[in-house]
Amino acid sequence: VNTGDPIDLAAKLRSFDELxxxxxxxxxxxxxxxLAKGEGTLEWHSHEHEDEVFLCLEGRLVLELRxxxxxxxxxxxxxxxKGVEHRPRAEPRASVLLFEPKQTxxxxxxxxxxxxxxEDQPWI
Amino acid sequence: VNTGDPIDLAAKLRSFDELxxxxxxxxxxxxxxxLAKGEGTLEWHSHEHEDEVFLCLEGRLVLELRxxxxxxxxxxxxxxxKGVEHRPRAEPRASVLLFEPKQTxxxxxxxxxxxxxxEDQPWI
Numbered sequence: 001v002n003t004g005d006p007i008d009l010a011a012k013l014r015s016f017d018e019l020x021x022x023x024x025x026x027x028x029x030x031x032x033x034x035l036a037k038g039e040g041t042l043e044w045h046s047h048e049h050e051d052e053v054f055l056c057l058e059g060r061l062v063l064e065l066r067x068x069x070x071x072x073x074x075x076x077x078x079x080x081x082k083g084v085e086h087r088p089r090a091e092p093r094a095s096v097l098l099f100e101p102k103q104t105x106x107x108x109x110x111x112x113x114x115x116x117x118x119e120d121q122p123w124i
Numbered sequence: 125v126n127t128g129d130p131i132d133l134a135a136k137l138r139s140f141d142e143l144x145x146x147x148x149x150x151x152x153x154x155x156x157x158x159l160a161k162g163e164g165t166l167e168w169h170s171h172e173h174e175d176e177v178f179l180c181l182e183g184r185l186v187l188e189l190r191x192x193x194x195x196x197x198x199x200x201x202x203x204x205x206k207g208v209e210h211r212p213r214a215e216p217r218a219s220v221l222l223f224e225p226k227q228t229x230x231x232x233x234x235x236x237x238x239x240x241x242x243e244d245q246p247w248i
Contacts, residue, residue, distance in 0.1 A: 009199045028175035028203045029225055031153060051152035053223075057199075075133045075181075079152045099177075099223060101153055 009035065009057060013095050015124050020114050022098060022106065023124040034098040034121065038090035043115075045108035046085045050101045054078050059094035063087070072096075133159065133181060137219050139248050144238050146222060146230065147248040158222040158245070162214035167239075169209070169232035174225045176204045183218035187211075196220075 007025050012035055016023055019039050026033040038061070054061065056072035063070040063078055064087040070078050072094075080086045088096075107115040131149050136159055140147055143163050150157040162185070178185065180196035187194040187202055188211040194202050196218075204210045212220075231239040 004203065006194050006196055006200050006202045009201065026177070026201070026203050028177050028205075028223065029155060031155070033177065033201070033203075053150070053152050053157065070130050072130055076130050077133065077150070077157070078130045079128065079150050079157075081152075099152065 007033075009097065012124055013037070013057065021116055022121050024121055025124060027102070031099055031101050032104075032121075034100070035095065035124070036098060037093070037095050038088060039093045041089040042087060043107050043110050043112040044085055044087045045110040045112075047080075047082055047100075047104055047108050049082055050104045051082050052080045052086075052104065053097075053099040054080065054088075055097040055099075057095045057097055060091040061094035061096055062089040062091055064089055131157075133221065136248055137161070137181065145240055146245050148245055149248060151226070155223055155225050156228075156245075158224070159219065159248070160222060161217070161219050162212060163217045165213040166211060167231050167234050167236040168211045169234040169236075171204075171206055171224075171228055171232050173206055174228045175206050176210075176228065177223040178202050178204065178212075179221040179223075181219045181221055184215045185218035185220055186213040186215055188213055 012025055019037055020042055022034040022036040024032050024034050055077040056074050061072045066085050136149055143161055144166055146158040146160040148156050148158050179201040180198050185196045190209050
């Protein structure tokens, strides 16, 4: 069994600059651990079958929901349940750890050109 | 849909003192997010069917494996794959975020009296 190496989140974050483009850093129980960086506002979307865990690591991530906003600063996390529409907004920048099922589509069924196909999300 | 409140990890950690006694802070995709604190060494164990994600938040957590040790400091994570024997050791103390399937037994099939049954792990 290859049990891998420990993963240093800060070092992994330093290894890429692309915005709203998740990187996969690990896999457990059919789910991926991912890192993403953002600036500004992404698209409204939801995931029909997948809950999505967001842990803010740097900056400030606002999760807009249809009836309120959730503000996450470093060390704060939020779980967006499946089916709940949300729009991530970084104020002005944020880095986030995501935990979600492997098949989770980046921006749900939306057509945002920034959406990255699951098979195109690189491991780092 | 109750989408809950944001979860502040530091505040949650301040809310309990018990060692090696996981607290559940969230649920996503059939998995629990948990916080645990430790001092000293726990028991060797493995989980036959579950991978286990450890993210060190405070202190230093050493995951002893049979052939090596993985040292985790704050901001570092490690995934113990299912079936891999491990023994957590806090040097001298550590706080950790865990992500694992709901049915994961605290210390596997081991008989350590410190093992906490899944149904006895409280939400905080």
